[in-house]
Amino acid sequence: MGALPPDPQGYLEEDEMMTPQSEAELADIIAGANGPLCIEGGGTRGIEVPGERLSTGGLSGVTLYEPGALTLVVQAGTPVAEIEALLATENQRLAFEPVDFRSSLGTEGEPTIGGVVATNASGPRRIQGGAARDFLLGVRFVDGRGEVLRNGGRVMKNVTGYDLVKLMAGSHGTLGVLTEVALKVLPRSETEATLAVEEIDLAAGIACLSAALGSPFDVTGAAYDPDAQRAYVRLEGFEASVAYRAKALREQLGRYGAVTEVSGSGELWRGLRDLHDFAGLEGDIWRVSVKPTDAVELIPTLGATRCLCDWGGGLVWALMPEGVDLRQRMTVPGHATLIRSGAGTSVPRHHPEPASLAAISAGLRRQFDPRHILNAGLMG
C-alpha cells in the first residue's frame, strides 16, 4: 500500500478485491463479513464507500435468451457489451438504453448489467419506453444477512406478491447484491431519424419538446442543448413509418424554428446519453430530475458551467463548479444526484429524503441489511 496515495475512503489494491465465482460463494462472503462491503459491478461509476471491495464480475453469463418471448436472463456480472452483442444477433436490444458513464466520469472497466440495474441507469428512450426498472422482470440477490432471495420471475406480467424487483432496481446495492436479473428486451428499430430545431432558446426549446412528445408520432428521444440552442427529437421504427412521422413532425415543429434532419442520429444520442460533452471538463456533474417544463425555471438558477436536458426537460445534467451544492439552488420540486465530485466533498451523493420517507427507507435497509454493511451510507 506504500506506493499508493493515502486513501481515507478505503481503497484497496485490485488483487485485494473479492470476486466470488458463484452465488453460493457470494452468500458465504456476505454472511461471514465482519465489516462493511463496497459492492462493485464493472467499477465504472467510481463509487467509493468504505469497506472491502466485493465484485460481481465472477458471476457472468447468459442463463436464458428467448427472442420470441422477448426474454433475457443473465448473471449480474455480465458485461453490457456482451449482452448488446448477443441481442444484436436477433435484431433486439435493451430498450432503456443503459448509460455508459466511462467518458464523463473518467473511469475504466466494463459496465455490467448488475450495475446498470442497481443504479437504474436509463438513457434517452426512458421518456417513451421506460427506465431499466420498467424492463426488469425478476431478480436473484443476496441480502445483507447472506441469504439468497428471489423475486419476480421471467414473464412479462407478474403481480404475485410484492414487487421487490422494482425495489432492487436503483437500490445501489444497499439492500442486496444482485446475482441474476431477468429482463424484457425489445426489437431493434429498423431505422431512426432525428430532427433538430435550430436557434431556439430554453423556454421555446422545452415547449418544442413538449409539443413533440404530446404528438401522436411516438417520439423516442427529446433533448435540448442550451449551449447549442438546439432541440433534438428522435423517431424510430420501420422505414416508411419513420419517414411519414418525420415529415408530419417537421411541419408541426416548424413554428419553433428552422427544422433540419441530423445525420448520424445514432452517434448523436449515444453522445447525449453518455454525456460526451462533459468528458474532461472540470467540475462536479449533477443529475437533476424535475417535471419537464420546470427545466425552464431550474437551469438559469443553477449557475452551471454547462447543462444538457434530456427526457423532454425532465432530466437535467449540470456541470457545476466544484463543491457547490446544487440542491441549495433548486427552486422547483424534484431531486438531484451528485454523479461526479472532487475528493472529500461533504455534499451527499443522493438527495436527502423528507423525514417520513427517510424513515421508511431506513426501515427497509434495516430489514434487508441489518448489520448495515452493504454500500453503507451510499444512499443515506
Added chain:
Amino acid sequence: MEMPTPNAAILARKAELLKRLQQVLPDDALISDEAETRAYECDALTAYKCPPMLAVLPRSTQEVSDVLRICLDMNVPVVPRGAGTSLAGGALPTADCVILGVARMNEVLETDYANRIIRVQTGRTNLSVSGAVEEEDFFYAPDPSSQLACAIAGNIAMNSGGAHCLKYGVTTNNLLGVTMVMMDGTVVEIGGAHLDAGGLDLLGVICGSEGQLGVVTEATLRILRKPEGARPVLIAFDSNEVAGACVSDIIKAGVLPVAIEFMDRPCIEACEAFAKAGYPMCEALLIIEVEGAEAEIAHQLGLIVEIAQQHNPVELREADDADEAARIWLGRKSAFGAMGQINDYMCLDGTIPVSALPQVLRRIEEMSAEFGLKVANVFHAGDGNMHPLILFDANKPGDLERCEAFGAEILKLCVEVGGCLTGEHGVGIEKRDLMLHQYEAADIEAQLRVKDVFDPKWLLNPAKVFPLSSTENRRTVCLAAE
C-alpha cells in the same frame, strides 16, 4: 377459503370505535347498520362473502388519515376498497374489520398536457381518467377489462394490466407519484410529476402491494397522446401450437403490436353463440391490433399477414373499416359475458412464457377431462398472461371446491413451466395459499419484512396475499399485546 377467526375483543369495542369515528367523519361517511354493511360483503370474487364490522367512505386524505389513526389506536384491521371489482378477493372483509372505501374521492386534481400527466383522487374509475383527457386526444394506457367500473386505487393496489399493455406497460409503468396514508395516519408524498422518484423505488413496491402498505388517496399518472388510428386483424388456425408459433414469429420479426389476443375453440364457440360476431370455427384464433398512421398500420399488418401466411391459417380477416374492426373485437370483448351466460365460471390469470403455450394448453385440456369441468381459454398472448375460464355450477354441491382444485392445478402448472400465479389480478385470498409453490419460505419472509416496515402492527388488509400460516405470528402478536 379459510379466513382468520374474528377477534372477539375487537367486536366488543364496536360501539366505542363507532363513537370515535363519528368525531372525525360526517354521518353519511359512516356505515354501521348491518343491512347496509352487507353492500361491502364481497368484491367480484362473489363466492366469498362476509359483511365488515363497519364501512367508512371518507372524502379527503385527512379523513382517511383520521380513520387509520383511530383504527391503529384500537387495533382494528382495515380493508381498503376501490370499486370492489377484484377477482381475487382483494377487498373481501373480515367480520372484525373496517372497510375503507375511497369511491367518493373521485376528483381530477390537475391535468397537464405539456408534462403529460394527470393527478386524480384514487376513487376515480379507470375509464373516466381517459375520459377526462379525451378532448385533447390523450388517454391513460392501462385498460383492465373492468375499466368502466374499477378504480385507480384498486389498479394501483393490484398493479392492473389490460389488453394493450404489451406496448404500454401495466399500472406500475404509468404511475409517477402517489399521496399515501400510512397506517399510523402519516401522509407521505412519493414521486410526482418528475419521471423518477429519488431514493429507493418505494413507488415500485407500493404498486401491487394489494392495499397492505398504505392507503393511496391521490395518484399522478402518465397520460399519452392517442395514436392516429388502430386496426385489428383476425387469424384463425387449426391448432394451438401453430397459433403460438405464429405469435412468436411475429414478435421475432420486430413487429410490436399493441395487443395480441388468443382464444381457443371452447371460447370461440361460447362467444359465437353469445355475440354472433361471425368468427370462424377453428382451434385457435388470434386478434392482433396495430396502431399508428394509416401508412404504418398498413405496413405492420402487411408484415403480420406475411408471417401468418407461412403458418397456413384457415382464415385471415382484415378490417377494411371501423365497422369490421368492431366486429373482430366484438366476440373477444364479450368473452366473459358469454361465459357468464352459460355457467358460473372462475377466471384465472396465471402467466407463462409464450414458448410454453402449446404444452400448457394441452395439459389444461387433459386436466379438464380429469376434473370433469369444462374450461375455455382466452388470453393476452403477447405477454403470456393466460385467462383460463373454468365453468362450474355454483348450485351443485362440491362443484366450487372441484373448480378451485382444478384452478390450483393450472396455476401450479404455470409456475412449473417458468411462469407465475397471477399476471394482473393479484393474489388476494384466491391464490394466497399457493404462494409457497412460487416462492421459497425465505422469499416470502423478505416480503413480510417489507410490510413490517410500513405497517408494523399488520392491520392493513392482513389476511391477504400470503398463506395465513406464514403471517399468523405477525397478525396476532400485536393484538395479544393489547
